[in-house]
Amino acid sequence: MKKTPEDSKSESPNAPRTAGRHSRRSFLAATTVGAMLPGIVSAQAPHELGAPMRPYGARSPFEKAVVREKTMADELSTTGSSLAPLQDLYGTITPSSLHYVRIHSGVPAINPAKHELMIHGLVERPLMFNLSDLMRLPAVSRIQFLECSGNSQHEYLQQDSTTPQRAAGLVSCSEWSGVLLSTLLNEVGVKPEAQWVLAEGADASRLARSVPLEKAMDDVIVAYAQNGEAVRPEQGFPLRLVVPGWEGNISVKWLHRLELLDQPAMTRDEAAYYTDLLPDGKARHFAFVMEAKSLVTRPAGGQRLPTPGLYEITGLAWSGRARVTAVEVSVDGGHTWNKTALQQPNQLHSLVRFRMPWNWDGREAVIGSRCIDESGYIQPERAQLLAVRGRAAAHHYNGIVWWRLRPSGELVHA
Numbered sequence: 001m002k003k004t005p006e007d008s009k010s011e012s013p014n015a016p017r018t019a020g021r022h023s024r025r026s027f028l029a030a031t032t033v034g035a036m037l038p039g040i041v042s043a044q045a046p047h048e049l050g051a052p053m054r055p056y057g058a059r060s061p062f063e064k065a066v067v068r069e070k071t072m073a074d075e076l077s078t079t080g081s082s083l084a085p086l087q088d089l090y091g092t093i094t095p096s097s098l099h100y101v102r103i104h105s106g107v108p109a110i111n112p113a114k115h116e117l118m119i120h121g122l123v124e125r126p127l128m129f130n131l132s133d134l135m136r137l138p139a140v141s142r143i144q145f146l147e148c149s150g151n152s153q154h155e156y157l158q159q160d161s162t163t164p165q166r167a168a169g170l171v172s173c174s175e176w177s178g179v180l181l182s183t184l185l186n187e188v189g190v191k192p193e194a195q196w197v198l199a200e201g202a203d204a205s206r207l208a209r210s211v212p213l214e215k216a217m218d219d220v221i222v223a224y225a226q227n228g229e230a231v232r233p234e235q236g237f238p239l240r241l242v243v244p245g246w247e248g249n250i251s252v253k254w255l256h257r258l259e260l261l262d263q264p265a266m267t268r269d270e271a272a273y274y275t276d277l278l279p280d281g282k283a284r285h286f287a288f289v290m291e292a293k294s295l296v297t298r299p300a301g302g303q304r305l306p307t308p309g310l311y312e313i314t315g316l317a318w319s320g321r322a323r324v325t326a327v328e329v330s331v332d333g334g335h336t337w338n339k340t341a342l343q344q345p346n347q348l349h350s351l352v353r354f355r356m357p358w359n360w361d362g363r364e365a366v367i368g369s370r371c372i373d374e375s376g377y378i379q380p381e382r383a384q385l386l387a388v389r390g391r392a393a394a395h396h397y398n399g400i401v402w403w404r405l406r407p408s409g410e411l412v413h414a
């Protein structure tokens with residue numbers, strides 16, 4: 001006798017018999033997910049001894065294809081960036097090994113036993129802190145996204161924006177642990193005339209950025225840990241700044257010096273770079289806040305849907321300005337928008353996972369998302385953004401990303 005999925009399921013000793021069984025049945029009726037069981041499933045496979053434990057874990061060898069991709073890297077990859085594989089991530093935390101990387105002069109090898117943080121300038125008591133000094137101070141742990149303001153240049157230029165990773169992979173989210181910068185500033189005593197904090201990295205480029213004192217005293221973290229262990233070398237081991245919601249460049253890695261100033265230092269990375277040239281010939285600078293943004297990561301460019309039927313549309317959203325209040329998804333290129341469920345807890349400055357069940361009828365669809373935050377800001381369409389910013393403002397691009405689903409099931413950038 002030919003078995004239906006219902007029959008096979010009722011043979012399973014684990015199948016719930018009452019209400020659960022009924023809801024399972026309606027789920028199966030609504031979709032073509034899953035395959036029929038080939039009769040009785042045998043649990044009699046040979047019992048082989050597994051591998052021994054390891055002192056430090058590594059992922060399954062079957063997961064090897066999930067990697068950061070390089071972009072704009074020089075030959076030795078000491079200047080450039082690599083993109084997080086957004087389409088392969090689940091939930092909201094980016095594994096440290098897959099966190100995007102942006103480096104200006106390579107990853108320095110720093111011995112934490114010799115590393116010190118100097119705080120000087122307009123302060124009452126200039127001080128040096130080593131790692132063990134810092135670890136004695138009250139700590140915080142916060143889940144924060146980081147986004148390079150150069151993220152989505154592929155989208156902006158409409159070049160090679162083929163997958164979620166290519167479209168927006170310069171964003172990631174970690175739980176960062178460390179000391180609030182305000183705690184350190186209170187230790188050294190900020191002089192009344194101080195208005196800015198210059199933060200400098202110990203890498204060869206000595207990347208340095210000026211942070212307004214108000215932000216420095218608010219939520220900036222001097223982080224020594226990422227996702228429960230020491231910050232990774234690529235992310236700034238042993239110490240980095242995490243400046244919540246602001247462009248990634250200001251979260252100075254390999255932090256070794258903080259100087260209190262009465263005005264911004266106008267370093268290369270805030271005066272010449274990380275500015276946006278506008279149509280009127282003026283440049284936006286100190287555009288710190290990363291504005292509301294989102295993208296669908298599945299189903300998305302580079303993927304294929306095998307058949308029509310039920311799928312989950314999912315992706316990531318974030319806003320540097322305010323908490324994400326809603327993410328809407330369109331499957332018709334923006335004519336109509338649908339509400340999605342946001343994964344909880346939905347914390348300020350964390351990546352937010354959105355999800356929406358969708359029954360694909362097999363016809364062409366154009367899939368995209370828009371993020372709305374508590375300030376009322378709505379992620380703009382590309383055309384709206386270009387009308388304001390023009391075509392030479394390569395940073396801070398946050399236009400809506402569209403994926404075209406063809407009747408063949410293939411997905412491409414729209």
Ligand SMILES: Nc1nc2c(c(=O)[nH]1)N[C@H]1C(S)=C(S)[C@@H](COP(=O)(O)O)O[C@H]1N2
Pocket residue numbers: 099100101102103104105146147148149200201202203205206207234235236247248249250251252253254
């Ligand atoms: N010292 C130092 N800090 C740095 C950088 C750097 O090259 N050197 N890159 C900056 C840039 S442009 C970004 S976007 C973020 C990237 O952080 P991540 O590599 O941990 O993702 O670090 C910032 N901090």
Ligand SMILES: [Mo]
Pocket residue numbers: 102147148149150248249
């Ligand atoms: Mo960046």
